[in-house]
Amino acid sequence: MKLYNTLSGKKEDFEPQGDEVRIYVCGVTPYDDAHIGHAMSYVIFDVIRRYLRFRDYKVKYVQNVTDIDDKIIDRANQRDIPPAELAEKYTKSYDEDMKALNITKAETDVYPKATEEIPKIIEVIQGLIDKGFAYPAGGSVYFRVRKDPDYGKLSHRSLDDMMSAECAIGGDEKEDPMDFALWKASKPGEPFWESPWGEGRPGWHIECSAMSLKYLGDQIDIHGGGQDLIFPHHENEIAQSESFTGKKPFVKYWLHNGLVQLGEDKMSKSLGNLVTIKQALEKYSPDAIRIFILNSHYRSPLTYSEEGLEAAEKGVQRLRGTAFRDDPGGGKVFDTESYYKQFIEAMDDDFNTAKGLGVLFELANAINQAGDAGVSIGKAQSTLVSLGREVLGLKLPEPKNVIIEVPTLKLKIRTYAPIVIPEIVSALVNQLVEERLKCRKEKNWQRADEIRKKLTELGVVLEDTQSGTDVTYKSVPSEEALKNL
């Protein structure tokens, strides 16, 4: 397996340091609903985890929650609520979104919150002061960037190039404008914790160092995040962790995902062009959102588009249609080995999910052709479903097939959404389908068309096939609407 390491700027062979792969991914600052940019990052690292487990690696995963931050304090003040309440609300909202997107939480995963890890954070800051890498000033503590000769090795910039992000932060008490805060003295009215340097709160960068040290040890295998975190956040994490432990490298493989764009622009809070995960889920299935994200390489930027998501939704229907079509079960058996190999090859090459998905769609086409030709496709369908579900994290819910007896024809009822249809609703729909069949027999085309059109408007699609009528529920109509029809 090869993966692209931001640190070396090259694809490298993957060789974890111990018998379990230790992964740390930077988590959210919960001050608002998560958006598609978050979906992209966490879906990608979910697939990476899934694939490593699929290849029989043991994985230990840690992802923080930055539940105290300037943004949280500002937003809470605007709403006149305590910062902790705001953070809790949006942490919950984030968890709901991740669950909806089928992002797994394994039992061995840890999701620590900054506010619950203050003792470890203080320990690391104190250690950095003791070694001369940090100094207290004016109730805050700063990291001496120029003391670390390796600073800049991840973002591949020189110190002078980096005279940017941190320079504006912190007051005159800094020894050097490059220095960044490890601990921030609290202003009146702000939440604070006691520390050897007075009342204050941790800086963002130190949290990640402290939590990965605590839960994953001094040196880890993979650290992930968006490309926007390379500098200064991840550069600072390296400086802090390596200076504290004296061990290099802190992280063996740095993986960074591309960012989501809307048209030409980056999707961001400040540009006001965010699409939240909740908004996207109102229109598209979780599988479609995952396919849309995984259909481009994780290191490339992803341009959000409705057309792209609609195409992904069609792709989902195609995969499900193939995965759950009837198996003619003939004597000849469809062989998936070459597809399976290609899929693994794609994923082994720096998690090339776009190529992997392409292989799944080719496999789906081949299964359909084989099925049409009377070849047994059951085993191939299982392969398709297991790669889709286990590795790519698709839900691929099984359509519900219910064969209902009507006097003259057998109806095949199929639902593509994981929805529950109340009995009274399905009884009313069946009555209407029956009425429509009768109308057609009596050549009352007008009423027959009307029934079909109105049912479609209500989210129930009728399709006439050789064997009868297929009924697809895209949504559940109300009892009243059906009675008035």
Ligand SMILES: [Zn+2]
């Ligand atoms: Zn981080």
